[in-house]
Amino acid sequence: MSNVTVIGAQWGDEGKGKIVDWLASRADVVVRFQGGHNAGHTLVVGEQVYKLSLLPSGLVRGKLGIIGNGVVVDPQALLAEIARVVAQGLPVSPDTLKIAENVPLILPVHGALDRAREAARGDRKIGTTGRGIGPAYEDKVARRAIRLCDLAEPETLDWKLDELLLHHNTLLAGHGAETFEKADLLAFLNDIAPKVLPYMAPVADLLEAERKGGSKILFEGAQAVMLDVDHGTYPFVTSSNTVASNAGTGSGMGPAAAGFVLGIAKAYTTRVGEGPFPSELFDETGRVLGERGHEFGTVTGRPRRCGWFDAVLVRHAVQVAGVNGLALTKLDVLDGLDEIRVCVGYDLDGETIRRFPAGPAAQSRVKPVYETLEGWKESTRGARSWAELPAQAIKYVRRIEELVEAPVTLLSTSPERDDTILVRDPFDS
Template identity: 40%
Template sequence: MQSLAIIGSQWGDEGKGKITDLLGAKCDVVVRYQGGNNAGHTIIVGDKKIVLHLIPSGVLHSHCTSVIGHGVVFDPEAFMVEMENVSNSGINLTSENLKISSNCSIITYYNKLLDGQREAKGPVKIGTTGKGIGPTYEDKISRKGIKLRDLFDLDILTTKLEANLIEKEALFKNLYRCDYPSAQEEAKRLYELGKKIKPFATDTFSFLDQSIRENKKLLYEGAQGVLLDIDYGSYPFVTSSNTSCGGIYTGAGLPGKSISEVLGITKAYTTRVGEGPFPTELFDDVGEFIQTKGGEFGATTGRKRRCGWLDLPLLKYTVKASNLTSIALTKVDVLSGMDTLKVCYAYEYEGETIDCAYPGIDLSKVKPLYKKMKCFSDDFKSDTLSKELEDYIKEVEQFIEIPVGIIAYGPERSEIKFRKDYF
């Protein structure tokens, strides 16, 4: 196997960080290809808790090169803060072990301001992180965005920001009535940040091309999850990038090759942060118990995650939408010892019973159908799992028609069982 993609198979927060970290140890290159600092990967190493938002998990391994691909929207100020935090954890970042695409789209102060104002004063609350992600992708698609390479020339940067501000200025003045910096002030701020970031900027597409030619092992690290994909997710309550496997080809590149294995990280139950429909959401003591025991609070925002039973129709859909070849079932320990255990196996929707979701389905109108499972009480101290837990895993495998390759049962690196070899 030369390449592996790690994709969130639900609404994000599935526990990708630890698994990316463990499998990244076997790789030469770890790549981020979409999203921005609206994502958060929490990795526990001994007594240290490291939270990464922009920087790929490969930085935790000295032999790895970490790459931020051109599909990422890049906040220079957030990157500098994160780089300092990582350095304080004893990790030395250099232009050799961290490379940032000079073609990344830049999150400006205007993007963050617009994001926050829309969420606070707009007619529809999406539940964004307020990090400016959506407005930055808007600038990119409308062909008036700022690229990382623009930060290295003050005149070019100022000219582009002046053009970028024309429409936004009308919104800030007339609709939201908020203060904002001039194009010259924002250009100076970004230019100074650009000086510090310039050593890391490079042509990452060619670097990945060369790495593939040299038969190096590559891991592509996804942020969020397939159900938040701008095209495949529960629109409009989604993020603004392609979080599915397809985002790799547009956001980083895999020249002349295809992905060898696509691993979907899947919680043994389901969670969601922010707004939007959630068919299996639990509003009772069981949901609160899962939330508390699972520590379901966002790494980026600290917001409580809504909790519910495992949704197999949605999982089957993400398997198909992102060409998953196996899944990692995480946080299994949270369900251990519960008095009741269920999975959703189908929906009643528009007079039919369906067992697989699809793009555009109105999840607010589905009625979930549940199957009661036998409870398990594993403590995960032995190499074998209980029959009840094995039955739970088998139920999942048979439904989605791909294997469960990994079982994870805690935040530590050691709290994991591999049922399949990767790399």
């Protein structure tokens, strides 16, 4: 199978947008299979910069874009994003964008509950975006979600809203927050239905036809493995499974759909929001990494926490997500450093371990065990072949391969699409 699945191998913001855009030129279909508008990809195409949260990146390359059933969709955010990119000259229509008919919707009540809960947590806040993603996923598994197909059935919508508001208004009242009226939500949905229903399609059938026709399908993940609701730094995680095995479940295809799994990792580590971060730097080097890397969240605008490359957590991501190869990004940010450290293990209460502990208390206590490598003075920015890289930079990449037990398939040396060193084309695997 010539499919490729792209996932983050750290805590997100690894530069997936550029890699997905680069691969999309080789694909026929690009599919989003999980997450919501709490994640973002930045694509730089010539002089144009696209910031996408829900729309599949392949639309920028004129490829068919699909939003699978594993995504939770805020219809207002979707329409706003479509309007924004159309204003930039990117055509988006029901011919180029298909949304699964069974996709759950994010309603205003979900965002209100998300923000009320986060405020109530105080010092123990998770760091959510407050956009309602978690509550929408809760409704999905509790079987009370409003799905896209429900907008075409007024009688279904009526009784489903009764059940949904019975639950959410109770919780909102308990938090001292404003509750919602059924008539207001019903009016909101009836107004937005004719604007989003034209995009609705039987995505599972469509993808099966594409598979039988030999199409190359690119699955585009959001967030990253260390934010996976099962395998990440729980509870400081997102509300969906971000690993590659969810590509089939979140799109209506079988378990073999993922194909070649490409994990994206920065040459250092960043994180937005709360939660443990063993290799985080609070010194001048951390500040330099943040400034050079322009480390601000695509969606939130929050400054990212920066630290050395953590081989323990990336090896964990490689293992649980079935990563076949890595795309290593932002190597150029490390240019000019005298020495570079790599976290190769953790000290947990005096014992060295080489795995990420599951418990939050243990996660907060681990201290990084570093290996120090020699830096390089030459610039790697814009390099497009191994021959253009300094010897020490190549040694750094090779050492990462050894530590995470996965080969580097792609190497990115700037935000520009063509500043990429291709070791192995994932679609030819």
